[in-house]
Amino acid sequence: MSSGSYLIGVGGGSASGKTSISHKIQEAIDSGDCTLISSDCFYKELSQSDLQNLHNYNWDHPDAFDFEEMQHCLSKLLNGEEVNIPVYDYVNNRRSDTPIAAKPTRVIILEGIMALYDPKIRDMMDLKIFVHTDSDECLARRILRDTQYRGRDVLSVINQYRRFVKPAFDEFISPMMKHADIIVPRGAENKVALDLLTKNIKLTIES
Numbered sequence: 398m399s400s401g402s403y404l405i406g407v408g409g410g411s412a413s414g415k416t417s418i419s420h421k422i423q424e425a426i427d428s429g430d431c432t433l434i435s436s437d438c439f440y441k442e443l444s445q446s447d448l449q450n451l452h453n454y455n456w457d458h459p460d461a462f463d464f465e466e467m468q469h470c471l472s473k474l475l476n477g478e479e480v481n482i483p484v485y486d487y488v489n490n491r492r493s494d495t496p497i498a499a500k501p502t503r504v505i506i507l508e509g510i511m512a513l514y515d516p517k518i519r520d521m522m523d524l525k526i527f528v529h530t531d532s533d534e535c536l537a538r539r540i541l542r543d544t545q546y547r548g549r550d551v552l553s554v555i556n557q558y559r560r561f562v563k564p565a566f567d568e569f570i571s572p573m574m575k576h577a578d579i580i581v582p583r584g585a586e587n588k589v590a591l592d593l594l595t596k597n598i599k600l601t602i603e604s
Contacts, residue, residue: 402503403504403598404471404504404507405505405524405526406508406512407507407508407509408508408510408527408528408577409528410529411510412536414530414538415508415509415528415584416435418585418594420433421591421595422595425595426503426504426602429502430502432502434471434499434505434507436467436507437485438483439464440492441461442492443490455565457565457570458561464518467515468515471505476501479500481498482497482499484497487547503602504598504602507522513527513573513577514573524579524598525576526578526579526594527574529574529580529581530584536555539562540554540555
């Protein structure tokens with residue numbers, strides 16, 4: 398484990414259960430010794446033209462993410478340094494003025510649709526997990542999440558899914574499975590896989 402920290406990447410499609418899996422790992426380890434970071438925090442700032450043409454902006458494309466900043470923050474944490482993680486405001490489509498201070502801990506988890514995409518970031522990871530869930534279930538979860546927490550209506554969520562989310566999954570996200578050490582079907586509902594996973598991680602970091 399580099400620099401005494403164990404870096405876990407948790408990738409998968411939108412609303413596949415990545416965040417739930419990550420929280421379960423964090424709870425099993427001890428939340429005080431585990432830092433959880435979302436790759437969504439590293440969305441790039443939108444230009445004025447992007448904001449004016451927001452319905453055509455592809456949030457699920459790798460170009461929407463600042464991988465250089467993501468790598469920089471992870472490198473500092475692995476080197477034992479505290480970092481400021483940006484916070485993205487999905488309602489106003491901009492970064493918040495108040496980042497979150499993240500401290501180096503025994504375990505660091507990076508989760509998100511692009512957590513396993515960048516090869517330089519993948520090479521930093523000690524464990525790579527891909528969460529695979531049925532596409533219909535992912536769409537249902539996404540509709541609930543985006544209408545409740547991101548200020549969107551059902552029609553816009555479905556349109557975005559058809560235009561951007563599903564094509565991006567097929568082109569960019571699904572191929573990441575070949576880089577994963579472990580593939581977890583059905584997300585956090587898979588209690589057997591989750592139990593085996595958390596026990597293995599605890600055994601590894603305590604050895």
